[in-house]
Amino acid sequence: MKEQSSDSRKKTGLILVAETLDNRVLKISRELTGVISAIAGESAANSCFVACGDDITAQATELAQTTAIPVFAFQGPDLRLPNPEAMADAVCKVAREITPEYICFLHTTCGCHAAALTSVTLDIPCITAVENISHEDSGPLFCRSLFNGTIKMRLAVKSGPAVLTVLPGAFKPSKTTGLPGSGAEATLKTTSQRDTGFTPVDVAMGQGGDAxxxxxxxxxxxxxxxxxxxxxxxxxxxxxxxxxxxxxxxxxxxxxxxxxxxxxxxxxxxxxxxxxxxxxxxxxxxxxxxxxxxxxxxxxxxxxxxxxxxxxxxxxxxxxxxxxxxxxxxxxxxxxxxx
Ligand SMILES: Cc1cc2nc3c(=O)[nH]c(=O)nc-3n(C[C@H](O)[C@H](O)[C@H](O)COP(=O)(O)OP(=O)(O)OC[C@H]3O[C@@H](n4cnc5c(N)ncnc54)[C@H](O)[C@@H]3O)c2cc1C
Known part of the structure; x- marks a missing residue:
């Protein structure tokens, strides 16, 4: 197994799709920075986050500054609660602008829904439940489990770009992003209400306090x-x-x-x-x-x-x-x- 050359790694651009709730970027989203390290080495060049909310500017700016990764912040009326369909719309807009090599969602209910929609809309492959990434001469290989972990499977993308869903907990947040003073910024984009799909109405928090x-x-x-x-x-x-x-x-x-x-x-x-x-x-x-x-x-x-x-x-x-x-x-x- 060989490492990819650092030159080819630097060209790889990733869209990392942050999960948000009530205009807060969920901590788990930072694990996606570990996917940059796993695919593209230490370079975060050409990578960006997408984050959605109805008042997301402050959180998006904080995410950009603390990860040193630029953020496209989509702000719109239907985006306070997790909305996979609107999330997929936002991601597709960014993907058409920057043509990334990979689009990474978290393998959560919302992430899987948005990933499937993005894959179909952009007509690109989708690899789900990625838990590890290794490298061959031909490029990265994505590992996932089948049959409750009794079988491991590795997949290669024939030609990019591709959508990935990444298992929560599989990748640690990268230590090399988050360089203070990198100048990474959040770019605000406003969206209008979707005519189709659904509207998230409310969420009920589970009972906390059980330690x-x-x-x-x-x-x-x-x-x-x-x-x-x-x-x-x-x-x-x-x-x-x-x-x-x-x-x-x-x-x-x-x-x-x-x-x-x-x-x-x-x-x-x-x-x-x-x-x-x-x-x-x-x-x-x-x-x-x-x-x-x-x-x-x-x-x-x-x-x-x-x-x-x-x-x-x-x-x-x-x-x-x-x-x-x-x-x-x-x-x-x-x-x-x-x-
Ligand atoms: C996005 C996502 C997130 C998830 N997050 C989590 C998570 O946080 N935590 C989690 O646990 N799962 C999570 N899951 C679910 C996970 O994929 C598995 O489905 C789940 O862990 C399986 O639970 P289980 O082992 O209890 O059941 P099963 O996979 O059905 O296994 C039951 C086991 O019991 C054994 N068994 C049956 N009868 C007996 C007996 N009488 N005595 C002894 N052994 C017996 C069987 O051989 C089998 O191995 C998640 C899934 C997704 C898609």
Missing amino acids: ALEHADIIVAAGRGIGDRENLAVVEELASLLPNATVAASRPLCDINWMPYSRQVGATGKTVSPRLYIACGISGAQQHVYGMKDSRCIVAINTDPNAAIFSVAHYCVVEDILTFLPLLAEEYKRLKNPG
Whole structure:
């Protein structure tokens, strides 16, 4: 595997599409600067952000100054809340002006929607859920996971430009952008209301203030393998026995309301690094693994010996959680209270 020459890297221009909410640029958007480093080396030349809002100037200026990357700030009546269709319109306008090599969205609900629309509108390819980028002589290769991380696939773009969606948590914000005094500025562009599509009406914030995961030494996390809601009792029982332990979940369990979102671990949930993480019936999809891979010790229990979670686990238990967890709890009680 060879590095691309620095000369060819400098020519690469990227449009990074920032996610905004209520005229705030979400922190996660800064991870996109890491994609510049991964594709184009240290040079951010020819790259820019696109950010949308109905009063976005101050935030766009701050983004330009702190990343040293120019920002096209689109301001319009329908843009206070995430609006993928209007976002795609804005991105296509910029793409027609600067003909970038890549257009990078975050792999979020809004980002995926806008990426698909941009890809179709500009008639260019779209590579989704990119989690890593390597280089061959021919150019960058984009890696993504299939079947919950059991298969990795690398893709090359035949000819640019291309749209990418990038997994949250996969790229760290670049340290080499953010040079103070770079002179990067925000350029304001106003847009009118779209006649078609939809209007985001409101958003409801999840309940904050649950810091249990951040403070726990041990996390017992349940995944879809738990089967039924009442089976969560075996996970809760184990957590109640272990010192400073609490329960967490993979996203599907939060989506069906079996566990609050404040307990979701993963790229779009919390990032945790407890002393012990016990993954119960969790397949090991990249989006989950990004949130727990830095745990000091990982124990995974799964009936599937090929589950991807075993590739990050220190201890792999191929067993039914409903058989194993009660036995583990009993054994722990016996050891704590001998006789
Ligand atoms: C934009 C985006 C963001 C996302 N963000 C997150 C995120 O932040 N966090 C997150 O977790 N996911 C996230 N996801 C979802 C993610 O891709 C996976 O779908 C999810 O992590 C899978 O959850 P799971 O492992 O619980 O379920 P599954 O993938 O269905 O796995 C269940 C596992 O349980 C095992 N099993 C079944 N029965 C038993 C049993 N009786 N005993 C033991 N093992 C058993 C199976 O072998 C399987 O491996 C995101 C997805 C997208 C598209």
